[in-house]
Amino acid sequence: MVPPRARRGAPVAIFLLFVAGFVTACGSGGTGEPASLAATTTLAGVVRAPLLEVADVSLPEAASGTPMAMRADDGELLVVYFGYTSCPDVCPMTMSDLRVAIEDLPDGLAEKVTVAMATVDPERDQPETLAGYLGHFFDRTAALRTEDPAELATAARAFGVQYEVEDHEPGDATYDVGHSAITYVIDDTGTVRVEWPFGFESEHMTTDLTTLLTRPEIR
Amino acid sequence: MTPTPTPTPTRRLTAVAALVLAGSLLAACGDDDEVAAVSGEAAPVTEAANTTDTTQAEEPAGELEVADAWARTSPAVATAGAAYLDITNGTEADDVLLSASVDAAVAARVELHETTAVEDDGDAGMGEGMGGEEGEGTTDTSMAGAPMMQMQPVEDIPVPAGETVSLEPGGLHIMMLDLVEPLEVGTTIELTLTFEQAGDVVVTAEVRDMAP
Ligand SMILES: [Cu+2]
Numbered sequence: 001m002v003p004p005r006a007r008r009g010a011p012v013a014i015f016l017l018f019v020a021g022f023v024t025a026c027g028s029g030g031t032g033e034p035a036s037l038a039a040t041t042t043l044a045g046v047v048r049a050p051l052l053e054v055a056d057v058s059l060p061e062a063a064s065g066t067p068m069a070m071r072a073d074d075g076e077l078l079v080v081y082f083g084y085t086s087c088p089d090v091c092p093m094t095m096s097d098l099r100v101a102i103e104d105l106p107d108g109l110a111e112k113v114t115v116a117m118a119t120v121d122p123e124r125d126q127p128e129t130l131a132g133y134l135g136h137f138f139d140r141t142a143a144l145r146t147e148d149p150a151e152l153a154t155a156a157r158a159f160g161v162q163y164e165v166e167d168h169e170p171g172d173a174t175y176d177v178g179h180s181a182i183t184y185v186i187d188d189t190g191t192v193r194v195e196w197p198f199g200f201e202s203e204h205m206t207t208d209l210t211t212l213l214t215r216p217e218i219r
Numbered sequence: 220m221t222p223t224p225t226p227t228p229t230r231r232l233t234a235v236a237a238l239v240l241a242g243s244l245l246a247a248c249g250d251d252d253e254v255a256a257v258s259g260e261a262a263p264v265t266e267a268a269n270t271t272d273t274t275q276a277e278e279p280a281g282e283l284e285v286a287d288a289w290a291r292t293s294p295a296v297a298t299a300g301a302a303y304l305d306i307t308n309g310t311e312a313d314d315v316l317l318s319a320s321v322d323a324a325v326a327a328r329v330e331l332h333e334t335t336a337v338e339d340d341g342d343a344g345m346g347e348g349m350g351g352e353e354g355e356g357t358t359d360t361s362m363a364g365a366p367m368m369q370m371q372p373v374e375d376i377p378v379p380a381g382e383t384v385s386l387e388p389g390g391l392h393i394m395m396l397d398l399v400e401p402l403e404v405g406t407t408i409e410l411t412l413t414f415e416q417a418g419d420v421v422v423t424a425e426v427r428d429m430a431p
Contacts, residue, residue: 088299089334090368092291093388096429136294162364174298174396178337178369181389198336198368199389 043211043218044204045185045194055190057158059118062127062145068116070155071190076112077212078142078186082161082179084121085133090181090198098183099137101205109213116142118155120163120179159184159192185212281309283378283417288410288424289431290395291388292402300326300402302393302410302424306376307383315415316376316384319393325408327397333373334389336366370394378414388430402426 054070061068072078079098083091102110115138119125122145125133134141146152156163161180168175181198185208194208211218288304308314319329368389376391378384386392393410395402402408404426412420425431 085293086298088291088293088394089301089332089370089392090389092293092428093430100429133294157364160364162367164367164369176370178367180365181368182365 043194043208045196045200045208047194048192052159052192053190054158054184054186054192057155057190059144059151059155060146062119062130062143068142068144069190070158070186072114072186072188074188075213075216076114076188077193077209079113079115080118080159080184080186081116081182082118082120082156082159082163083181084119084177084179085125085129086121086173087177087179090179094181094183094198095137097200097202098205101202101209102138104202104206105209105213109210111140112213113209114140114142116144118144118152120152120156120161121165121177122147122152123165124173185209187212187216281311283308283310283314283414283420285412285420285422287431288422289427290402290408290424291427291429292398294428298396298398300395300398300426301332301388302395302408303386303388303430304393304410304422304424305383305385306378306412308378308380310416311380312416313380314378314417316378316412317415318375318413320411320413321395321408324399325402326395326399328395329410330372330394330396331374331376331391332370332394333391334368334370337369338366375415404428 057070058067059070060066070078070080081091081094081098083094085091098115102113102115105113115134117130117134119130125145127143127145130143130145131141134143146155159180159182161182163177163179165177166175183196183200183205184192185194185196187193193212196205196208284307286305286307288302290300290302292300302319306316316331319331321329372394373391376384376386384391406426407423408426410422410424412422414420
């Protein structure tokens with residue numbers, strides 16, 4: 001087990017709850033009594049007040065074009081991230097941490113988590129690229145993609161996600177895309193229950209997912 | 220429009236301070252990791268020392284060491300890759316990482332990069348504002364979004380005497396551009412780091428799909 005460490009690149013928008021999560025993790029990883037976040041009533045990530053409702057937001061499923069609402073199936077969770085597959089630094093870190101988090105879930109819970117990635121770079125992220133990327137990390141995935149800038153902007157705005165594609169010549173495939181790197185966890189009513197800033201530890205993702213799946217009454 | 224938790228400057232400072240605090244708490248209860256990176260002496264990574272050029276003669280004690288090097292590419296589109304490592308300057312002189320390079324068979328270009336969280340610069344709106352930025356009588360300025368993670372080349376990376384500088388995901392990294400072939404997990408690549416004082420240091424980075 002890799003001990004949690006504060007990452008230098010963690011973004012500034014980190015709230016005290018997040019820090020509380022770190023400190024608790026220290027207790028459980030160190031010599032103190034085994035603390036379990038899953039047994040507590042609070043979530044380790046950031047909980048907005050009021051909670052963000054995104055059931056009315058949708059984006060097309062990449063391959064079929066069928067709109068997918070930002071809502072999990074009954075009794076499940078939908079984890080949504082806005083990113084792009086050429087992203088060499090930020091996205092693979094979040095994705096690999098999330099993969100570990102889902103793998104570490106108690107038996108039977110991983111089947112209740114779907115990971116959706118909405119591409120902010122539809123020019124390079126063709127449907128099969130995006131699906132392949134997600135499939136590399138997860139079993140249950142949704143590849144979301146639109147070529148309509150306004151549609152993407154509307155969905156991103158609903159979450160407070162920002163992105164900016166670097167200016168580039170047509171055909172140049174090496175441009176960079178800046179984007180908010182927050183991971184959103186949505187329940188079956190379309191409510192964002194918790195969000196994880198960039199650099200959030202996978203152990204805390206696991207406990208948040210476990211808490212939300214096993215104690216859905218927690219608000 | 221739903222209000223977003225917009226961190227005020229004060230709040231952000233608090234958060235950063237708290238994070239630093241959390242970091243130190245963790246350091247207190249953590250085990251290996253950090254220590255391994257700093258201890259250096261007998262670490263298997265000291266091939267760095269062998270390839271350092273001539274200047275060490277006058278180094279009184281300790282040397283500059285590079286440890287825990289690893290690299291990653293996106294699993295889907297492997298035109299670029301990032302490499303991460305810890306640089307410990309055990310000397311009494313400040314040093315500076317000036318550049319990094321790899322064999323031309325690996326990547327055409329290597330740059331020193333830093334990913335930082337940037338607030339809305341007014342240029343990139345929520346969803347970039349391609350066109351319909353001012354629809355429905357709402358102004359985006361009333362609602363700042365989450366900061367964007369953005370990569371930028373940096374001129375160099377200072378490594379002050381006695382300090383360890385970590386290149387890690389979401390922060391400083393070595394960026395390999397125009398990869399000749401996708402980096403394959405389990406293989407290694409050789410990175411040559413050029414320092415102002417220590418000269419060239421060659422390290423072997425393991426290609427991994429997650430942080431060590
Ligand atoms: Cu970079």
